[in-house]
Amino acid sequence: MRCGRFLSVFCMLLAWVCKPALLAEDLRLFSPDSRLRVCVSLEDTLAFSLAADGRPLLNPSPLRMHFRQGAEPGLKPVLKRVRRRMVDETVLPAVPLKFSRIPEQYAEMLLEMEGGYDVVFRAYDNGIAYRFVTRFQGTFFIEDETVDLRFSGNPDVYFPEEESFLTHSEREYRVLRADSIQAGQMASLPILLAWNHGVKLAVTESDLRDYPGLYMRGTGQPRLRGIFPAVALKEVRIRDRTVKVEKRADYIAATEGTRAYPWRVLAFSRQDADLLTNELVYLLAGSCRLDDVSWIRPGKVAWDWWNDLNLYGVDFRAGINTKTYEYYIDFASRYGIEYIILDEGWYELGDLFKVKPEVDIPALVEYGRRRGVSIILWVVWKTLDDQLEPALDRFAEWGIRGIKVDFMQRDDQWMVNFYYRIAEAAAKRRLLVNFHGSYKPAGLRRVFPNVLTREGVRGLEQSKWSVFPTPRHNITLPFIRMLAGPMDYTPGAMINAHEPNFKARWSRPMSLGTRCHQLAMYVIYESPLQMLADSPSNYEREPECMEFLSRVPVVWDSTVVLEARVGEYAVLARRSKETWFIGAMTAEPREFDLDLSFLTGASHYSALVFQDGPNAGRHAEDFLKSRKILSAEDQISIRLAKGGGWAAVLDGMER
Incomplete structure (x- = not known):
């Protein structure tokens, strides 16, 4: 089975426009149902505004990129031509979360600008997105990207405030007025904007690759601005799992000059229910890179860590040992649970090849195979990175079916690329991936469907x-x-x-x-690798x-x-x-x-x-x-x- 990409129903290029001057209405984009309207202005800085049903949500909000080499896409923009298209397709996700068939209908407006760059806008019925595309030669250093959302009115913001860029993205949502959020306050994504007339916008990103993650910070006004973790220059390893960045560069990314950048996503809802079926992040992600996804097996997992391996009513001492994990396998098999996880403790921290003598992994794999239960291994990200190829080869040799990679706590450019490296290396060995201590999802699961889930919650x-x-x-x-x-x-x-x-x-x-x-x-x-967090002993007492x-x-x-x-x-x-x-x-x-x-x-x-x-x-x-x-x-x-x-x-x- 190949990775499902698109079942095309209708896709039509509407127009090429090439004029020496364009009227303002030429730079408007409407959603297929005509209820969302994006207006783009070309003044000193490229900007866009957003309205829903004629009601303004975003005032003109500038967008711009800053390159060390002097290029400034979005500054003093000069338009060469406009390309428009309407798309009506059905996407068949390799691993469906909400729907096994996702309708994708949008209007797109591509602005080709003087200076070797484009800005692409898409309008769906349930949101909009934009991205930059550059056609520069060689490696370019990006000092910053201007993401500056200027609100009409003063919406409430569900604001998962962060203390620094060293974060697990595990925050509570504080509800704050937009103008009460100060410049020193920063949030990871997604955030949710709520106007008093009931409309909401969720702000996030998609197709994040070879680039740092986006955060939003306050301004003391009804306005939020983007901020990014810069490239790490000096790191200090605190312990086996924590690497602290001590010095950062004055640029956020060094990347190829010919590329598309992440989509800035604004998911729209008139009713709160709309947020629960919104698939924009998946639809805007990059294409699947796997030719065969038939081996990817979603399922439930009997998990050991939360319940502290706390078994009772058994004739052995529960803990990190073969007998305990055989019990977890027996439990999983009785209830049709596809996996168990060996979380922290199965190896000596710092070396994936030093397996605790109390744990016989090949024997457990065989024990599980006979009972229809596969094994996932927890690993610290840094140890895995140090031993990546030989460790994954060993896991595949044992018959392991997945890895749980933990404690990354960053999403600067290097770390975003690390996620892609792990996903690809795991896929080559038909291993599933669960990222913990992670940043929010931003499209990777479509590119590598073996990345079934992640924490960041x-x-x-x-x-x-x-x-x-x-x-x-x-x-x-x-x-x-x-x-x-x-x-x-x-x-x-x-x-x-x-x-x-x-x-x-x-x-x-x-x-x-x-x-x-x-x-x-x-x-x-939603999680295609869903945990059963409690002890098998507790579950056995709850047959209903x-x-x-x-x-x-x-x-x-x-x-x-x-x-x-x-x-x-x-x-x-x-x-x-x-x-x-x-x-x-x-x-x-x-x-x-x-x-x-x-x-x-x-x-x-x-x-x-x-x-x-x-x-x-x-x-x-x-x-x-x-x-x-x-x-x-x-x-x-x-x-x-x-x-x-x-x-x-x-x-x-x-x-």
């Missing part, structure tokens, strides 16, 4: 040392962080509590919110929950949003083949009446339902399991507790 691990993540944070993530791509939040806690009964603890951790809040994450959160977790898939053919509000609630229905799954999460107690008219295929469905129990508001582990017969003509009422959830599997049946 403030997830369940935080509960081991803090009163976090809260249900409100959990129900903010799908609208902002997940818009960029899959997130390895690592759900699945079977010990659940509300404040003040919650306690952060390392070895028997728990989650905030109800049991059904955790179950619903498997429907709402395992009935659901063993069935829920990790990739989807279709997604329907039933209810949604950022930071408050989300109700999603997703289809895998002919089976539907519904998940609901909330921060506060609430009820919904769900219209099931989205159900297609069967006349009736047998529904296995998990809902918050009547006492879940006090005892978070309280839930009820039931069965119902439903059809597309039905409406069902569901009730969720504080920090609650609801989950269901709907199997088609004929009556």
Whole structure:
């Protein structure tokens, strides 16, 4: 099977325009439904503005690049010609997250400028994007890129504030007025802008390669400006996993002069539900580089680290040893879980070839093979980089199926390129990749579909040392962080509590919110390599929950949003083949009446339902399991507790 690229339905070049002078209306671009309008101005600096349904969102916002060699794309722009096209295609993702067939419809305007550069704008019905393209010869040093978003009005900003460029991109979203964000405040992406009339824009990027990641900082005005980590000149290794940049250059990238630069993406929504189905980051990413993707196998993972290998009721001492991992494999096999991870501890830190004597990896691989369970190995990024080719060769020789690469904590140009190197080297050996301690997704998973997921999210691990993540944070993530791509939040806690009964603890951790809040994450959160974070011993005590977790898939053919509000609630229905799954999460107690008219295929469905129990508001582990017969003509009422959830599997049946 080749990597799915495009199934073209309709693609037409509309016009070439070549005039000595152009009227302002010649530099307008409309979305296919004509409701989004981009206006480009050519004055001292190239700028664009954005309006939705005639309402301005962005005032003229300058865009420009600064090269050490003197080139200044965007400064005193002189237009040579305009190229326009309308595209209507269907994209077939190699690893589908929301949809197995993604419609891609956009209008494009390419401005060819004097000085050897282009600026490309695209308008979709659900957002816009722009990028620079240069045609310079040789290597060029980029000192900066001007990304300067000037807002109409003073929107709220969901602002994941960072302290420095050394970051795991695991922040809480503070909601701040745009003009209250000062120049010293910086956020990683994505960020979300919310106007009081209900419209929202998510700001992020795509096709990030050989270039640093974009951050946004305040100005004390209703305006945010881009900032980038500069090239690292001097690094100091603090420990096996942490490399600190002590000195940076006065440029952000050294790169080939003939290339396209990352897309600056503004994802648009009139309703919060639109954010949950937005695929712009994937659509704007580079083309797949793999000829064969048939070996890429998404799946669920029995994970050891969060539960601290804390088994009980067994006849051996649990820990980092072969017996323990055989138990994880047996558990995974019983419930159809495709993988286990050997997280930190299987090798002597600093050398991937010094395997702990208590762990027999070849024996574990063979043990898993006989039971249909494959193994993923955790590695520190720096150690992997030092031993890359021989280490990956050894992993392939053992029969390992994936690597979890951790603690990069940067996205300067060198580190962005590191991600590509790892993805490519792993793909050559048919290894899956999960990046942890990472920056946000920015299109790599389309180029190398073996990169199934990544962290870059403030997830369940935080509960081991803090009163976090809260249900409100959990129900903010799908609208902002997940818009960029899959997130390895690592759900699945079977010990659940509300404040003040919650306690952060390392070895028997728990989650905030109800049991059904955790179950619903498997429907709402997108990750083609989805963790089961708790101990097999805890799961074995919860056969009803395992009935659901063993069935829920990790990739989807279709997604329907039933209810949604950022930071408050989300109700999603997703289809895998002919089976539907519904998940609901909330921060506060609430009820919904769900219209099931989205159900297609069967006349009736047998529904296995998990809902918050009547006492879940006090005892978070309280839930009820039931069965119902439903059809597309039905409406069902569901009730969720504080920090609650609801989950269901709907199997088609004929009556």
